[in-house]
Amino acid sequence: MSSSYARVVKSTEIPSGGRKVVEVEGKAIVICHVNNNFYAIANRCSHAERPLERGRLGQGWIACPFHGARFELATGKAMNLPATEPVVTYPLRIVEDWIEVLVEAAPPSGG
Amino acid sequence: MSTDTLDKGQARCPGAPSTQDIIAADKVTAPGWVRSESYQFLGDADIPKNRYIDPAFAKLEFETLWKKTWQFACREEHIPNVGDYHVYDLGPYSFIITRVTDTEIRAYYNACLHRGTKLRASGTEGSTDEFRCSFHGWSWNLDGSHKETVCHWDFPHVKSKDFALPQARVETLGGFVFINMDAKAPSLAEYLGPEALAHIKAWKLENRYVYLHVAKRLPCNWKLAIEAFQEAYHVIETHPQVAPSNGDANSQYDVYGEHVDRFISTLGVVSPHLYGKISEQDILNQFTLGDSSALGDTKLTVKDGGSARAVMAEMFRGMFEKATNTDLSKVSDSELLDCFSYTVFPNTFLFPGISLPMVYRFRPDPRDHRKCLYEVLFLRPVPVDGSRPMPAEAIRLEDHQSFKEAAGMDPGFGGILDQDTDNLVLQQEGLEASAKNGLTLGNYQEIRIRHFEQTVDKYVGRKA
Ligand code: FES
Ligand code: FES
Ligand SMILES: [Fe+2]
Numbered sequence: 001m002s003s004s005y006a007r008v009v010k011s012t013e014i015p016s017g018g019r020k021v022v023e024v025e026g027k028a029i030v031i032c033h034v035n036n037n038f039y040a041i042a043n044r045c046s047h048a049e050r051p052l053e054r055g056r057l058g059q060g061w062i063a064c065p066f067h068g069a070r071f072e073l074a075t076g077k078a079m080n081l082p083a084t085e086p087v088v089t090y091p092l093r094i095v096e097d098w099i100e101v102l103v104e105a106a107p108p109s110g111g
Numbered sequence: 112m113s114t115d116t117l118d119k120g121q122a123r124c125p126g127a128p129s130t131q132d133i134i135a136a137d138k139v140t141a142p143g144w145v146r147s148e149s150y151q152f153l154g155d156a157d158i159p160k161n162r163y164i165d166p167a168f169a170k171l172e173f174e175t176l177w178k179k180t181w182q183f184a185c186r187e188e189h190i191p192n193v194g195d196y197h198v199y200d201l202g203p204y205s206f207i208i209t210r211v212t213d214t215e216i217r218a219y220y221n222a223c224l225h226r227g228t229k230l231r232a233s234g235t236e237g238s239t240d241e242f243r244c245s246f247h248g249w250s251w252n253l254d255g256s257h258k259e260t261v262c263h264w265d266f267p268h269v270k271s272k273d274f275a276l277p278q279a280r281v282e283t284l285g286g287f288v289f290i291n292m293d294a295k296a297p298s299l300a301e302y303l304g305p306e307a308l309a310h311i312k313a314w315k316l317e318n319r320y321v322y323l324h325v326a327k328r329l330p331c332n333w334k335l336a337i338e339a340f341q342e343a344y345h346v347i348e349t350h351p352q353v354a355p356s357n358g359d360a361n362s363q364y365d366v367y368g369e370h371v372d373r374f375i376s377t378l379g380v381v382s383p384h385l386y387g388k389i390s391e392q393d394i395l396n397q398f399t400l401g402d403s404s405a406l407g408d409t410k411l412t413v414k415d416g417g418s419a420r421a422v423m424a425e426m427f428r429g430m431f432e433k434a435t436n437t438d439l440s441k442v443s444d445s446e447l448l449d450c451f452s453y454t455v456f457p458n459t460f461l462f463p464g465i466s467l468p469m470v471y472r473f474r475p476d477p478r479d480h481r482k483c484l485y486e487v488l489f490l491r492p493v494p495v496d497g498s499r500p501m502p503a504e505a506i507r508l509e510d511h512q513s514f515k516e517a518a519g520m521d522p523g524f525g526g527i528l529d530q531d532t533d534n535l536v537l538q539q540e541g542l543e544a545s546a547k548n549g550l551t552l553g554n555y556q557e558i559r560i561r562h563f564e565q566t567v568d569k570y571v572g573r574k575a
Contacts, residue, residue: 017501035501047245056195056238059504063237067245070235080232082245 005093005100011038012097019062021053024103029090031099032057032073039073040092040101046071046078046085120152120554123361127383130363130375137444138421144310145375145445149365153561157549160542162567163332169480173202176457176570179293181302181370183459183472184208184218186488187286188320188502189236194253197236199290202477206279207231207242208288211254216283218290219276224257225249242276251276284308286317303455304368310453314463319490321502325517326486328510331535333458333475333483334567339531339538340452340460340471341559343376347384349530354382355389355397356419364558369566370456372559378448378466379420394419424448431465436495439465454559456566467524481539487528 008022014033021043022029028043030053043051045064052071055062061079063070069083076089091102123129131148134141162168184199185208196209198221205221207230221229223244230242230251241258243250250258257274260266280291282299289299300308329336339345346359358377366372379398381389389397391413398419411426413419424444431447432439439447446465453461460471468490476482486505493499506517514532515525542550552561 054238056236058236059501063235065237065239066243068231068235068237068239070237080235082232 003102003104005091005095005102007095007098007100009099010097011094011099014038014099017057019053019057021051022101024090024101025105027103029101029103030062031092031101032062034058034060034073037073038092038094038099040090040099041071041073041076042088042090044087045069045083046087047083052087118152119155120150120558123555124383126386127358127361128380129361130358130377133358133361133377133380133420134375134443134445134449136418137424139424139441139443141443141445142313144313145443145449145451147365148363149306149367150363150555150558151366152554153366153558153565155552155554157547157551158561158564159549160545160547162564163335163539164480164543166480168571169332169475171571172475172567173477175572176567177201177204177292177475179291179296179570180457181282181289181291181296181299181455182457183455183470184288184290186321186502187216187283187288187317188499190216190288191499192238194238194240195236196231196239198231198233200233200474202475204292205229205233206290208281208290209253216281216288217255218279218281218288219251219255220279223249224274224276225260285311285314286319302370304371307367307371307453307455310463311461314461316461316463316490318493319468320493320500321488322491322500323489323517323519324486324503324505325508325514325520326484326505327508327512327514327532328476329483329485329532329535330481330510331483331539332480333473334564335535335538335542336473336483336485336532337454337458337460337563338560339535341372341374341454341563342553342556343374344553344556345531345534346376347382349534350527353527354385356380356394357382360384360556362556364555366558366562369569371453372562373451373453374559375445376450376452377420377445378450379418379423391417391419395422398423420444420448427466435492437492454563456563457570485532 006024009020014020016033019030019032029040030043032039034057043053045052047069050066052062052064054065060073061070067082070079071087076086078084078086093100185197189197190210193210196207199206199208206218207221208218211217223230228244228246230244241250241252248261252258255276257271260269282289343359343362347354358380360383362374362376364374381394395411395413411422413422424447427447428439448466449464450467451464458473462469470488472486474484514520514528515522
């Protein structure tokens, strides 16, 4: 299976408390900057599949603006109702000021 | 002179300087709100114990007291931007505290007007531009006006103008957001009264932020938990380790109207219980022991004829000036050192002092009158560059955990809170086991408890 880190955005482009939506392998991902840490979380709430991108960032969480479910940025774990299922998160690293995320390419269909 | 000949409530700790005597001897003079007294004798009958042990009394409180009083719901910094919200829960009640514009905060009853679902889960916060129900999708704008009924054709009887989210009243003071469910309640200013209001305004707590927030469930009625912090009478028995450097039996107690009371407990002076056993140098040694690392190699000494309190005031002034990069030369010794404990009825304590800048909040457990939630928030001045750090989120301790285990808690202070709260399960169970029907109170040192309970009586509609 092919998977390698993909460069998505310069870390300097996302101020503390900010976020940016990027697309890798056809997947929309929110890069969040909280307390000197960067996180990569799918832009799709596990509750009713709405985008998370405009959600409030707290100390290590994002709150879905639609019905208020919060998710841990590091693990994607749901912290409160109405969500119970986790949101997908992606490994992230910073190389020469670039944020890189690891998204496993979907296996070829039928393969 | 025998103290028995005085009018009730007039006796004070014999042979000890009063709090005002101690403060009057300080180098930097204290402001008026420190240098005033407002004690009142309020009777000496026992407090009936059923209010702590009878679930019916707790139910009555939910139906009366909690629906009519001003309550601290969150700090303004918890909802800094338009659209930010914070859910405040009190027993069965729940409110979405929302910033609607830069200058307006509202408190919506947290329930959908279709079939009642909570619009936001309890204990949560976030940001949104509409409140949409997770059940069938009815939605409301930030200003509470009704936005959409899904399948409107089926609800011709639902007129938008009649379906705005109901609100509780909101007022802000010192950076605190207060709410009240009672449309007929007095304003927050009237509720506090002119004197207490002037004190609170003088502290400028709006210029602080929450840097530590710890929450723990306590195994007792909420009122017992509050009362454990309303007197310094327990200090010598419960916290003997602090007696060498804390005034206790000579603390000052004041009441202001129906909803505010306070004590002032001096630091850097020996407990009257230990008079003759402790020198001024001992006071200093005992005090600095706990925090010797912050002092490096400096050895503090009391010069002949000097006082430990004066040395400590100078040390604190230097330490806090450095830490906060501000000029404290005009801030009084008393404000730097002493413990000022105010209660705003029903469930909030404000500690405006500089050495212990805290807020306490106590909330009853809606399912168990023998349990409550205790929170302590530490407030720090906002940095001089004006930037406002994000408020700390609550660290939730398990029932068996020590306060010392909360990251960021001073271990000495965490130990004091453990001592305070360990008494409470024994007190709750003892009241239930007791052959005696009431609690007996001291006329002076326990006046805040009587004051508090008389106001409880007023709200639940019983005569004291
Ligand atoms: S879609 Fe995110 S909470 Fe419902
Ligand atoms: S209960 Fe809220 S939309 Fe039905
Ligand atoms: Fe105590």
